[in-house]
Amino acid sequence: MNVIELQRVSVRYRTHGAKGLKEFVIRGLRGQRQHEWFASLSEIDLTIRAGESVGIIGNNGAGKSTLLRVAAGIIQPSEGVAISRGAITPLIELGTGFEGELTGHENIFFNGALLGKTRGEILSRIDEIVSFAALDGFIDEPLRTYSTGMVARLAISIATAIDTETVLLDEILAVGDASFREKCHARMRSFIERGLTVVLVSHDVDVIEQLCVRAIWLEHGRIVADGPAREVIARYQRARATSPV
Amino acid sequence: MPDFRSVPVRRNVGGRPLGLAQELRDLVAHRFLLHQLVWRDLTVRYRRSYLGFLWTMMHPLLMMLIFVVVFSRAFRFPTPHYETYFLSEYIAWMFFSQTTVNAMVSVAWNGPLMKRVFVPKTIFPISSTLAGLVNFSLSLLVLVVIMAIVGAPIHAAILFLPVSLAILGIFTLGASLALCALAVYFVDVREMYQAALPAVFYLTPVVYPIDIVPEIFRPVIKLNPMIYLLEIVRDPIYYGILPSPLTLTISIVLSLGMLTIGWIVYRHLAPRFHSQF
Numbered sequence: 001m002n003v004i005e006l007q008r009v010s011v012r013y014r015t016h017g018a019k020g021l022k023e024f025v026i027r028g029l030r031g032q033r034q035h036e037w038f039a040s041l042s043e044i045d046l047t048i049r050a051g052e053s054v055g056i057i058g059n060n061g062a063g064k065s066t067l068l069r070v071a072a073g074i075i076q077p078s079e080g081v082a083i084s085r086g087a088i089t090p091l092i093e094l095g096t097g098f099e100g101e102l103t104g105h106e107n108i109f110f111n112g113a114l115l116g117k118t119r120g121e122i123l124s125r126i127d128e129i130v131s132f133a134a135l136d137g138f139i140d141e142p143l144r145t146y147s148t149g150m151v152a153r154l155a156i157s158i159a160t161a162i163d164t165e166t167v168l169l170d171e172i173l174a175v176g177d178a179s180f181r182e183k184c185h186a187r188m189r190s191f192i193e194r195g196l197t198v199v200l201v202s203h204d205v206d207v208i209e210q211l212c213v214r215a216i217w218l219e220h221g222r223i224v225a226d227g228p229a230r231e232v233i234a235r236y237q238r239a240r241a242t243s244p245v
Numbered sequence: 246m247p248d249f250r251s252v253p254v255r256r257n258v259g260g261r262p263l264g265l266a267q268e269l270r271d272l273v274a275h276r277f278l279l280h281q282l283v284w285r286d287l288t289v290r291y292r293r294s295y296l297g298f299l300w301t302m303m304h305p306l307l308m309m310l311i312f313v314v315v316f317s318r319a320f321r322f323p324t325p326h327y328e329t330y331f332l333s334e335y336i337a338w339m340f341f342s343q344t345t346v347n348a349m350v351s352v353a354w355n356g357p358l359m360k361r362v363f364v365p366k367t368i369f370p371i372s373s374t375l376a377g378l379v380n381f382s383l384s385l386l387v388l389v390v391i392m393a394i395v396g397a398p399i400h401a402a403i404l405f406l407p408v409s410l411a412i413l414g415i416f417t418l419g420a421s422l423a424l425c426a427l428a429v430y431f432v433d434v435r436e437m438y439q440a441a442l443p444a445v446f447y448l449t450p451v452v453y454p455i456d457i458v459p460e461i462f463r464p465v466i467k468l469n470p471m472i473y474l475l476e477i478v479r480d481p482i483y484y485g486i487l488p489s490p491l492t493l494t495i496s497i498v499l500s501l502g503m504l505t506i507g508w509i510v511y512r513h514l515a516p517r518f519h520s521q522f
Contacts, residue, residue, distance in 0.1 A: 009259070013520045020433035069519075070257070074363050076516040077259040084255045092361045099285070110285065113278035114362045122277075 002085065003166050003197050004048040004071045009080035011041040011066050011221075040066040042221040043080070050086075050165075053198045055208030055229055057236055058218035064201045067218065068092065068168045071199065089115055089164040095155035100144035104135060104154055107143055111158050125161045132183075133157035153180065160187045166197040185211065205233045263366060263512035271365035278364065282372035286347075287379060306387070309335065316452050324454050326397040326483070329388070333482040334451040334475040336384045337409075341417050341471070342442050344377030348421035349428040349435045356429065356522035366515040370421040378414050388482070400485030409477040409488075416474055416500035422507030426514040429521050445471060470499050 017035035018024035027034055041063045048054055048071075056064045069075045070082050072090035097114045098107050108129055112122040130139050133154045138146060146154070169188075188211055192198055202208055208215055208229060215232035217225040225232045255267075272279065312335065313328045324330050348370040355369050385406065392399055428434040449471045450458070458466055466472070473496040477488040488496070 021431035075519045079259040082257040
């Protein structure tokens with residue numbers, strides 16, 4: 001069972017385009033080129049099977065986040081086909097859509113709704129979310145009164161309580177103090193043990209080596225290596241040692 | 246182990262516009278998000294003010310006061326119950342103009358969200374339209390209270406208003422879809438649109454009776470689609486009659502046509518929104 005299949009997927013962005021309609025029309029009348037293209041991913045072929053734990057590594061701008069977004073169905077490829085099966089939850093940024101004026105409780109509902117959940121699904125997990133976040137009575141206060149750490153804990157708590165089959169994470173384990181990070185890693189491990197598919201983007205190769213069986217190394221929008229995490233990470237680190245970025 | 250027997254499959258083919266069936270399925274799956282967006286639209290803005298929700302009413306009430314004083318006293322139109330004549334269409338106009346602008350703001354504001362989570366691309370224009378319809382209905386209630394106070398006759402024909410609201414709502418959603426899609430690509434679309442709105446407003450007989458327009462200009466003025474869409478709101482409230490079959494037909498054709506155009510523009514532009522945020 002393949003949960004994610006990318007077939008010759010390319011993603012291009014337009015750059016230097018006209019900012020306004022006026023400029024667009026003027027450029028058109030003058031026969032100037034409207035924009036240039038920037039390729040973020042080029043002809044990626046990739047299959048991720050149910051229950052796999054995959055880490056994605058690579059330098060800044062290698063296309064890691066774009067790969068995650070295409071896999072999650074958030075962005076459409078410019079060319080190629082992206083297929084996903086089952087419930088996929090992208091956790092690209094923590095606390096997406098958090099609103100300072102709303103209480104922690106209300107934000108749980110809004111954030112859950114953004115992740116595609118219904119009221120009933122959120123209600124059934126709310127006690128667990130509140131207790132994992134350890135907010136001690138702040139849950140009915142507006143979010144703007146929270147400390148940064150409290151906001152982060154609430155966000156992680158919602159994100160990891162969501163019922164899903166595939167989780168795509170982008171660098172979000174790097175927040176909070178060491179003990180909270182350890183709690184998050186424990187949750188990730190329990191995801192993997194329960195048979196969920198986990199795809200993780202991180203700069204921290206140690207995290208990937210601990211959590212993932214397979215690793216993919218991206219460079220300039222192309223896959224350089226794909227295989228057992230230990231081997232791919234070793235190759236990546238050798239390459240970085242010989243040509244530091 | 247998750248159950249994969251009845252898993253939904255999503256195929257995202259490069260360069261293909263949004264599909265209607267898939268979009269509708271996604272909207273149904275995200276119904277709770279739609280509910281939350283409408284609720285947020287209606288309440289968050291007023292959360293920290295003492296009068297809260299009442300502010301929704303304050304703007305139309307103040308504008309009404311100005312227009313009623315200026316136009317019924319200064320210009321002296323020979324229209325009985327001028328306040329009802331004016332407000333019935335003014336409220337409908339406010340719904341259209343505010344909703345289209347709010348939808349553009351909402352897509353621009355929530356654009357970054359669309360890069361972080363999967364949401365149906367049409368959800369923001371739809372939630373703006375629904376929130377606008379709630380405000381519209383509340384303003385109509387305020388109007389009925391005003392009518393009762395000033396002694397304007399209230400007719401059974403107002404029971405037709407839900408149909409008028411639906412027609413105008415569909416037209417507004419269509420216009421919002423087209424405008425939002427363009428506004429994502431061109432930052433000046435919203436400004437140009439907001440500059441054009443007052444012009445359209447004064448070309449529509451909202452503040453003045455159409456009889457004061459010279460005979461020769463009337464065919465030109467009747468090319469303005471807003472005339473028909475506002476008339477179906479004014480007829481039941483002010484004249485106490487159902488809209489004529491011709492007016493009703495024109496407005497239904499206009500609203501379905503606008504929705505079709507809006508959807509076509511949106512489905513082709515929305516798949517590449519992410520490169521703009």
